[in-house]
Amino acid sequence: MATDITIYTDGSALGNPGRGGYGVVLISPPYRKEISAGYNCTTNNRMELLAVIVGLEALKHDGCNVTIYSDSQYVVNSVEKGWVFGWAKKGFKNRKNSDLWRRFLSVYSRHHVKFVWVKGHADIAENERCDRLAVAAAGGANLLEDIGYTAEESD
DSSP states (O other): OOOEEEEEEEEEEEETTEEEEEEEEEEETTEEEEEEEEEEEEOHHHHHHHHHHHHHHTOSSSSOEEEEEESOHHHHHHHHTSHHHHHHHTTTTTOTTHHHHHHHHHHHTTSEEEEEEOOTTSSOHHHHHHHHHHHHHHTSSSOBOOHHHHHHHHO
16 A cells, blocks of 8 residues: 655745755654755755655655645646656756756656645645745755756856
8 A cells, every 4th residue: 555645845045046945844644754955056946846856755665645735836837737747858958957857757756746736824834834944944054055056057
């Protein structure tokens, strides 16, 4: 029997581009896990997408039934409307964040994933928690380098 997992995600950028972070809350009762990290120079869209990727990569077994709650229309629409699959067929030509989208597709294909868009800052407890994690990570010390963003911008 497949495991049911709920993942809440959020990304933040203090400036766009600027310092950024993501927050993830994974729930599979009775288990709960929170993940976050910050980057020294990135964008909000990259952090929103990276949150989803990290959440999926944290799953220990393939074939999970995953519902992802995100306030990012960029991420939710790209998947639910099928845009990312068309971009992949075209080799992500002229598409930003192609490094992350490739990474996403690799982990996405291992599970049964459904996205639900939620309005940000609408008092949805777990989404608010992800927001706090993302903002704190972006404002923290020892920020990571978003190599994909750096390489993309130097093209």
